[in-house]
Amino acid sequence: MYDIKALYEAESVQDACRLLTEHPEAQVIAGGSDVLVQVREGKRAGKELVSIYMLDELRGISIDKDENVRIGSLTSFSNITKNPIIQEKIGVLGEAVNMIGGPQVRAIGTIGGNTCNGVTSADSASTLHAWEAIIEITGPDGVRYDKIKDFYIKAGTVDLNLGEIQTAILIPKESYENCFGHYIKYGKRNALEIANIGCSVNVRLSKDKKTFDRVRIAYGVAGPVPMRAPSAEAFINGKAVTEENIEQFGKEVLNDINPRESWRGGKKFREHMAVVMAQRALRESIRKAGGEVR
Amino acid sequence: MSERQYKTVHFTLNGKPTERNVDVRASLTDMLRNDYRMTSVKKGCEVGECGACTVIINGEAFDSCIYLAVWAEGKEITTLEGLLGPNGELSDIQEAFVEETAIQCGFCSPGFILSAWEILNTGKEYTDDELRKLLSGHLCRCTGYENIFRAVKKTMLRRLGKYEEAEKVNDAGIVDTDERKPFASLDPTVQA
Ligand code: FES
Ligand code: FES
Numbered sequence: 001m002y003d004i005k006a007l008y009e010a011e012s013v014q015d016a017c018r019l020l021t022e023h024p025e026a027q028v029i030a031g032g033s034d035v036l037v038q039v040r041e042g043k044r045a046g047k048e049l050v051s052i053y054m055l056d057e058l059r060g061i062s063i064d065k066d067e068n069v070r071i072g073s074l075t076s077f078s079n080i081t082k083n084p085i086i087q088e089k090i091g092v093l094g095e096a097v098n099m100i101g102g103p104q105v106r107a108i109g110t111i112g113g114n115t116c117n118g119v120t121s122a123d124s125a126s127t128l129h130a131w132e133a134i135i136e137i138t139g140p141d142g143v144r145y146d147k148i149k150d151f152y153i154k155a156g157t158v159d160l161n162l163g164e165i166q167t168a169i170l171i172p173k174e175s176y177e178n179c180f181g182h183y184i185k186y187g188k189r190n191a192l193e194i195a196n197i198g199c200s201v202n203v204r205l206s207k208d209k210k211t212f213d214r215v216r217i218a219y220g221v222a223g224p225v226p227m228r229a230p231s232a233e234a235f236i237n238g239k240a241v242t243e244e245n246i247e248q249f250g251k252e253v254l255n256d257i258n259p260r261e262s263w264r265g266g267k268k269f270r271e272h273m274a275v276v277m278a279q280r281a282l283r284e285s286i287r288k289a290g291g292e293v294r
Numbered sequence: 295m296s297e298r299q300y301k302t303v304h305f306t307l308n309g310k311p312t313e314r315n316v317d318v319r320a321s322l323t324d325m326l327r328n329d330y331r332m333t334s335v336k337k338g339c340e341v342g343e344c345g346a347c348t349v350i351i352n353g354e355a356f357d358s359c360i361y362l363a364v365w366a367e368g369k370e371i372t373t374l375e376g377l378l379g380p381n382g383e384l385s386d387i388q389e390a391f392v393e394e395t396a397i398q399c400g401f402c403s404p405g406f407i408l409s410a411w412e413i414l415n416t417g418k419e420y421t422d423d424e425l426r427k428l429l430s431g432h433l434c435r436c437t438g439y440e441n442i443f444r445a446v447k448k449t450m451l452r453r454l455g456k457y458e459e460a461e462k463v464n465d466a467g468i469v470d471t472d473e474r475k476p477f478a479s480l481d482p483t484v485q486a
Contacts, residue, residue, distance in 0.1 A: 002319045003319070004319045007364070032361070037341045101431070102432075104342070104345060104357040108342075108357070
């Protein structure tokens, strides 16, 4: 038995907003792979929960009328990896969430939960930052949208007000068209591991594939919240696809990131990893984009 | 907790429709073990790390310890008990676990077998690395995994009609052929 004070099951999105407004202390539970574990640990024991898990309307992936890729917040990691739209347009997201936990955890864990935790090590987070995802938030007064970088406020805190839940994640066409990305997760084990540092890169090459038209890079665990590396991006955009530029791109990253010292890894070590991962992820993204390094 | 809160859930367990009034605080593991005596569902870590509590929900393996019992509403759930034939016959994958000594204490076995069941039901042929990843949601403290891996691989090959190849799966889980040296997958120069 879990130590739960009360469980309120939402029957619709509006019902969830109402329940959360009526019970301001309550915690939202989606798949529960974090919340239920925290209840067991005692961290969230004895609290009220509002479950949205049964809201099937929040599951599934589609292309909406504005040609955004729309991912319902309750879509599980395993369904994201298997989805043909994701495979075609944002393959790297399917690959990144396929590195979370183990298969059974990926069956229950949701992309919405992964982002609403506000945890920097979440495997989806760096890729969603690198692809400039838009977060759809529904509350008692309707729907609003947040850029993902504004959604993450600080470690463990995201931009959700009383009565609001995250209902979808959108990737705009401008963001995914002709883009190819790669995610590298560094951890001590191959499965059931939290990222020690994670790096997601994507590129759009020029037509002749000789120039970097747009490169975006984001990290998890390089700071308290997932973050882009703006100086590295500014350095490489418009430059030729050469090994020299790739090397320098990695080094530029150090102007942007600020990893901390923790038992999972030291600061210096993480900085070194961040440089190497940026270079490798960029090379792999170029390869996926059909380009060639000169 | 001031007042107990209950809810009636309707679902299908091992092919039979059923309903129960459950305490909303119960995990699916609690309900299956306590209300249905499905003792193949083991309580290991109870935080989603070891896979001992694995059950199949709508065709996909889940850790039942981090799944609320009330979420079973409308689902089709299979436990290890559901793999047995009408007269208690073992399924092919269970037979293979016995044959390969993939079981020692047996605590991890029901979970492993159910994940294997999901993998095998796709009807696909997976590479060794893919199989390892698909089985990575389970911890075993006894066997060292190789026997388990072999049992799953042999059953996969047999279901695909590749009987001869299945018999050649050696102790390292690798198919012995003249062209392919054993431990090829451990050679760092060979890209998986
Ligand atoms: S008991 Fe459920 S994963 Fe360990
Ligand atoms: S056989 Fe004992 S834990 Fe696997």
